[in-house]
Each structure stands twice: as C-alpha cells, then as structure tokens.
Amino acid sequence: ASSSYPARLVPHPPDLIKWVTREGGFVHPAIKIALHPSHGLGLLANQQIPKGSDLIVLPDHIPLRFNHQDATHSLLLQLARHVPEELWAMRLGLKLLQERAKVGSFWWPYISNLPETYTVPIFFPGEDIKNLQYAPLLHQVNKRCRFLLDFEQEVKHALVNLTPDKHPFGGQEVDASSLGWAMSAVSSRAFRLYGDKRPDGIHIDIPMMLPLIDMCNHSFNPNARIVQEKDSSSKKMQVKVVAETAIKEDDPLLLNYGCLNNDFFLLDYGFVIQSNPYDCIELKYDGALLDAASSAAGVSSPNFSAPAPWQEQILAQLNLAGEASDLKVSIGGEDVVEGRLLAALRVLLSSSMETVQKHDLNTLKSLSAEAPLGVANETAVLRTLIALCVIALGHFPTKIMDDESLLKQGALGSTELAIQYRIQKKYVIVDAMRSLSRRVKLLSSKETTVSAEG
Numbered sequence: 001a002s003s004s005y006p007a008r009l010v011p012h013p014p015d016l017i018k019w020v021t022r023e024g025g026f027v028h029p030a031i032k033i034a035l036h037p038s039h040g041l042g043l044l045a046n047q048q049i050p051k052g053s054d055l056i057v058l059p060d061h062i063p064l065r066f067n068h069q070d071a072t073h074s075l076l077l078q079l080a081r082h083v084p085e086e087l088w089a090m091r092l093g094l095k096l097l098q099e100r101a102k103v104g105s106f107w108w109p110y111i112s113n114l115p116e117t118y119t120v121p122i123f124f125p126g127e128d129i130k131n132l133q134y135a136p137l138l139h140q141v142n143k144r145c146r147f148l149l150d151f152e153q154e155v156k157h158a159l160v161n162l163t164p165d166k167h168p169f170g171g172q173e174v175d176a177s178s179l180g181w182a183m184s185a186v187s188s189r190a191f192r193l194y195g196d197k198r199p200d201g202i203h204i205d206i207p208m209m210l211p212l213i214d215m216c217n218h219s220f221n222p223n224a225r226i227v228q229e230k231d232s233s234s235k236k237m238q239v240k241v242v243a244e245t246a247i248k249e250d251d252p253l254l255l256n257y258g259c260l261n262n263d264f265f266l267l268d269y270g271f272v273i274q275s276n277p278y279d280c281i282e283l284k285y286d287g288a289l290l291d292a293a294s295s296a297a298g299v300s301s302p303n304f305s306a307p308a309p310w311q312e313q314i315l316a317q318l319n320l321a322g323e324a325s326d327l328k329v330s331i332g333g334e335d336v337v338e339g340r341l342l343a344a345l346r347v348l349l350s351s352s353m354e355t356v357q358k359h360d361l362n363t364l365k366s367l368s369a370e371a372p373l374g375v376a377n378e379t380a381v382l383r384t385l386i387a388l389c390v391i392a393l394g395h396f397p398t399k400i401m402d403d404e405s406l407l408k409q410g411a412l413g414s415t416e417l418a419i420q421y422r423i424q425k426k427y428v429i430v431d432a433m434r435s436l437s438r439r440v441k442l443l444s445s446k447e448t449t450v451s452a453e454g
C-alpha cells in the first residue's frame with residue numbers, strides 16, 4: 001500500500017485523546033497515536049491488551065453526523081438534496097464544512113486534527129488520472145469531478161446575498177476544492193452505523209465521523225472492531241472499539257474498512273492494497289467481444305452474437321439480455337469469474353438445450369460445479385475466458401514490466417499511486433488466467449485418465 005504522511009489542518013492540533021477523555025469518553029491507557037511508515041497516523045498499543053477489552057468508547061455527543069431534524073440546517077438540507085445517493089459522503093461533508101467554518105465549534109479539536117489533503121484521484125493532476133489506465137475507474141473519477149464542479153455552482157447560487165448570520169459556512173467561500181476536501185475527509189473516515197429507529201422498527205443506516213476511532217488504519221485481518229451499544233446509565237447510544245484479538249505491545253490497532261475492491265479503496269480512501277483478494281476487473285458482456293475471444297481460443301463457430309432463442313431466454317434470466325439487463329460482469333476476486341458470465345459462456349457454448357436444462361442456474365453459475373455441461377464445453381468456456389483476459393490485458397497501454405520499471409525509477413505521489421493501482425488490476429487478470437489455466441490442465445488430465453481407464 002502506498003500513502004505518504006498527510007499534514008493536519010493546523011500545524012499543532014490539540015491532543016485528541018485528551019479531548020475524547022475530557023468529553024466523557026474512554027481511551028485505553030495503553031493506546032497512543034503514532035506515525036505509521038506508510039499509512040499516515042495510526043493508533044498503537046504500547047503494552048499488551050487482552051482480547052475483548054474496550055479500547056475506545058465515544059459517548060453519543062462525540063460522533064459527527066448530519067442531523068436531519070436540526071432546523072438550523074434547512075439550507076444544508078436543501079443543498080444535500082442535490083447530492084446523489086452514491087456520493088453520500090458529500091452530505092455529511094456539508095456538515096463538516098459548516099463545523100470547520102464555525103468559530104468555537106464543539107468539533108474543532110477533532111476537525112483540526114484531520115488531514116489537510118487527501119490522496120484520492122479527484123485531486124490527481126490530469127496526467128495521473130490518465131495513468132490509472134482503467135476505464136471504469138476513469139469514469140468514476142470524471143463523474144466525481146464533474147459533480148464537484150456543478151455542485152460548486154449550486155452552492156454558490158444558494159449562498160448569494162446571504163447575510164453572515166444566515167450563511168451556513170460563516171460567510172466563507174465554498175468551492176469545488178473545499179467541497180472535494182470535505183467529501184474525501186468523510187469518505188475516507190466515516191463509518192456507517194445504525195441511526196434512530198424508524199416508525200416501522202427498522203434502524204436507518206447513518207454515516208458518522210468517529211473522532212479518534214477514525215485514527216485506526218485498515219487491515220483485512222483486523223485486531224479491533226466497532227461495536228455500537230446503549231449506555232446502561234444514560235440509555236444513549238455509544239460507539240466502542242473492542243479488541244477482537246489479544247493485542248501485543250507495539251501492535252497497531254487495525255479495523256476492517258470493508259471487503260472492498262481497489263476501486264473503492266482508491267476512490268474513497270486514497271490507497272490501494274496489494275494482492276487485494278477482493279479486487280476484480282469489470283468487463284462489458286458483449287457478443288462480438290466474446291466471439292472474438294472464443295475464436296482466439298480456437299473454439300469452433302461460437303455464436304455469442306446470435307444466440308438461439310432458448311439461450312437468449314437464459315441470458316435474460318441472468319440479466320444479460322432484455323430490458324432490465326445489467327451488462328457489467330467481473331473477473332477476479334474470490335469467485336475468479338462472476339457467476340453470470342460463467343453461466344452465460346457455458347450455455348452459449350453448448351448446443352444441447354436438453355443438457356443445459358438438466359441443471360439449475362446456480363449450478364451453471366458456480367465454478368466449483370465440475371464441468372456441468374461436459375468436459376469439452378467446460379474446456380471451451382475456460383479457454384474463452386483466458387482469451388478474454390488476454391484481450392483485457394491488451395487494453396492497458398503499458399505492460400506490468402513497464403510499470404515496475406517506472407516504480408523502480410522512483411515515481412512518486414499520485415503517479416506512484418496510479419501505477420500501483422493499474423499494476424494491481426493487471427495482476428488480477430494474470431491471477432485469474434493462472435487459475436483458469438490450472439482448471440484446463442486438471443480437466444485434460446481427468447479426461448486422459450478417463451479415456452485411459454476406458
């Protein structure tokens with residue numbers, strides 16, 4: 001993973017541990033804030049802590065959230081309505097900007113400790129956005145940049161002629177860059193927790209910024225986890241971090257931010273994870289592309305572009321044809337091949353409707369189901385997938401070797417991050433190809449054994 005040390009909003013911010021404690025929170029005496037060599041600041045245990053111990057407890061008034069009932073927020077609420085659901089971080093970001101601008105804000109000790117800048121791609125220079133080389137991510141980055149520029153105009157329009165007492169940001173100017181700062185501060189640090197109960201009894205999922213808790217860095221093998229519970233005396237909600245395992249002296253406290261692919265880690269958090277088991281690449285399900293892949297794999301007369309009506313029906317069940325179709329499919333990650341793509345290939349490379357109809361869709365979608373439509377079909381499917389991987393790899397303008405040598409030459413900052421990101425995408429494809437080739441070999445050895453036995 002790659003990330004440099006981010007300067008804080010002010011040069012010498014107040015001690016966050018003292019602030020949390022003073023506000024009635026609890027911080028385990030063995031926990032310190034310390035600089036991690038590549039993850040920025042983090043929390044560290046300076047002595048052993050047993051499993052199950054409370055590490056941090058925040059009372060109800062410390063988390064920063066967007067309070068929809070608060071009448072002083074009417075203008076913020078109005079602005080928040082312009083934010084699409086997927087950019088929810090911008091909504092809480094508006095509240096963060098408001099508190100950042102407010103003189104004497106309760107949260108200033110927290111806000112002043114936030115990083116001054118973020119390594120997310122919306123702040124990359126154009127050259128490094130291009131350096132990402134992967135169209136689905138470029139699309140997301142461009143979408144976010146465009147949103148911020150449009151939203152800047154909307155905010156400016158809403159604030160024009162407001163007297164300072166009515167101005168939600170204390171009269172301070174808000175532009176795409178400060179909006180981007182706030183959105184990134186939230187996306188990289190907020191946790192989605194249960195909010196109040198709705199009348200129907202269902203808890204609403206509310207993003208909150210959790211001071212101090214958000215100093216924990218990420219690991220897929222965390223030693224701590226967040227627990228939300230009611231304080232037994234005040235009956236109010238409190239948020240805790242609890243030791244998930246025994247923690248040794250000098251161990252960092254690590255939370256799992258989620259089993260996310262590198263697109264989310266880069267877009268929202270500004271880092272990428274090497275050998276991320278959840279990383280994958282996205283492809284468009286496209287008949288012509290699959291015909292090309294199949295032909296390259298030596299499969300005779302593939303008919304992806306012109307499926308038979310019974311095949312078309314199954315494609316519709318897989319949401320790969322018809323009005324409600326979703327043509328985005330993925331390769332890599334835990335499943336190696338998305339089940340819908342696998343099933344589609346198995347079905348379209350089979351000429352026997354009867355054989356296909358013997359199996360349910362779940363079997364056809366599963367790579368662990370061994371050659372459900374026969375060894376010849378499975379081999380053609382796997383070879384087509386491998387050829388698809390080769391095509392996908394060919395779409396990247398540079399090769400892994402080129403990228404590695406650029407890193408060795410000392411690419412820095414956003415250039416390094418962009419190269420790291422695209423190398424990892426290419427490794428996802430290479431790993432998928434390896435795994436698929438292993439399966440082809442296994443099938444052919446089984447076939448040889450069977451024919452030898454026969």
Ligand SMILES: C[S@@+](CC[C@H](N)C(=O)[O-])C[C@H]1O[C@@H](n2cnc3c(N)ncnc32)[C@H](O)[C@@H]1O
Binds near residue numbers: 216218270271
């Ligand atoms: C919730 S904050 C954690 C505290 C943060 N390190 C700081 O300096 O304030 C999340 C940020 O920490 C960094 N980070 C966390 N886990 C990381 C990891 N495994 N690898 C690289 N950077 C990480 C990233 O910059 C990320 O956006």
